[in-house]
Amino acid sequence: MLKRASDALKDASSLFIVNWTPRSPYRNPDIEAAIIKATSHDNSRIDYSSAQRIFAWIRVSSHYIRPILSALSTRMAKTRNWTVALKGLMLLHGILSCRVPAVQKIGPLPFDFSNFKDWNPNSCHHEAFVRAYYTYLHKKVSFMYQQDEKTGSLRKGIIQKPKQSPLMNNLGLLQNLQCLLDMLLEIKPRREKLMNVLVLEAMDCIVIEIYDIYSRICNGIASVLIRLYSIEKTEAVTAFSVLQKAAAQADVLSRYIELCRVFGVAKASESPKIVHIHKDDIHALEHIIYKVSNQQITDRSIIFTRG
Template sequence: MSGSQSSLRRYLGAIKDTTTVSLAKVNSGYKELDIAIVKATNHVERPSKERYIRAIFMAISATRPRADVAYCIHALARRLSKTHNWAVALKTLIVIHRALREVDQTFHEEVINYSRSRSHMLNMSHFKDDSSPNAWVYSTWVRFYALFLEERLECFRVLKYDVEIDPPRTKELDTPDLLEQLPALQELLFRVLDCQPEGAAVQNHIIQLALSMVVTESTKIYQALTDGIDNLVDKFFEMQRNDALKALDMYRRAVKQAERLSEFYEVCKSVYVGRGDSFVKIEQPPTSFLQAMEEYVKEAPLAAGAKKEQVLPECFFLAAPKEILAIEYEKPPEVIEEKPVSPEPPVKAEAEAEKPVEKQPDLLSMDDPAPGVSELDEKNALALAIVPVTGKATLNIA
């Protein structure tokens, strides 16, 4: 039964593709482009033919009018938003991914501008193909792949260059740019790791094709991150506390990502995804260095104008507050027994009573001997006495 349903789906998909092509021939002002898009992203569950992809790339090159490029992006976005078929969605994403890699970078900017002016064209969070158990698994991978492409564009927006195409620049960045660009690269690497296939998706040929491009790019992303982390470490012990906290978090992420990236590559190798020379050796950042970084953060200087109480909540996890200060509200017996009694309270009251009413008071208290000051000092000292209790400083409130 499932085999007949699968055959019926393929038959219906072929009819849809034929109908769309026929309509494009009659109604479209971009007839050749529309036909190429339909044939490059059809329902056939195998990789697209190269000649149709090349026809699309010709339409979005820098030499073509911007109106043509905008129309092509709109047509691809419409194809993504309307389909419920995993093959059509995945092949459309592959066309977009290849265009980002193989067409000039004006295409990046056009896609970003399109997403800003309209809904995000790569938002596939609600996409699903529930026509079969395998289609459901493929749909999950399609969603992760779309997230990777969306993050890829965001990384391009932050870095102002494409990591896959241009040499990494993180080695020479100053601290502010480094703290801005490294998180973008780390988020992109997280999206790479999410593309690890599972179940039926591992053996699917179209998914393997897309995954091979992701694997190739992951080595460039990893190289840019490694250069950036080395640069970060060189600058770390000169950073102010807020910057040092951010840098420490990035270093911890780098340690975790190195472990996961090694596992990701092992899975890819097991299904023969990627060329043998495309995998890089993953070097784990030394975890022993974390202790030195954490110690520095505790004593790192504050930024000019920063308030200490604003920074403490961020680095509170680095301290052990219960061993530093304990506040107890019970009076220890020995403190009560040693409480001194003021020797001359009556003298103070009597002196104040005998003071002439008509005398002009000294507003600055220059002539007032203030006989009660010592008494107040003693009471305050008892009320806020800090007494060592079992290795802790104890605050006693009388």
């Protein structure tokens, strides 16, 4: 009870200071107040209305993104409380999900939770959860920024790397998405007793993200399989690696979703069936790689004999 009162006092003090902060090109008291409310110390409830205000500002104008990220960064840099940290990460996740072009250009995260420590030594499991969530969002921001850079370069006609086939570009994208999925699957509570309203809400966000990325992977693989018998060896080797990885991830994902159901994660109970990669597709790629390799050996032998 004493800790809850102390945490409430911290939030009230922060709001009081913000209310007396003069408005300037670099400070927006309304934004800072919304950030504090959305990332309060109360682990029994989430202030959805403040979070929605922040998302609405971003959708109205890209000019709000920098002050929002600045206020969030300041709030996160000061905290050693896992509740505030996790709410901040959920808020950032929501910002990254806003479908506006400027979000793609955010670049590196303005704060670092890679070594996050809570003031309470008994919060080690929550610390691990926060660090895993941060690691994913850090990678996602980098991925989004790189994709935006590539798209911008194409629009301007800038060639930054040796030209690759469209299929190899797609396969590279699939490998990046698989890397993101691996990081997502590391975000999980280690003990059922640690589950509360806040952690369950965070897990809902994670499960939604998992299905979004996994569906993109499945759709990408489907487009590769359509061209299965017209691809070259290099493409076939990369595609084989992607399919093997997807088959392994499907098994891990099935176990992950089942664990989430046991913990009571709502979105896990609503989740669709996991699509598994057919072994026949993997064998078909193996056959193509073997066939092309033998053909290349035969061609080199003919050239050497003629020479």
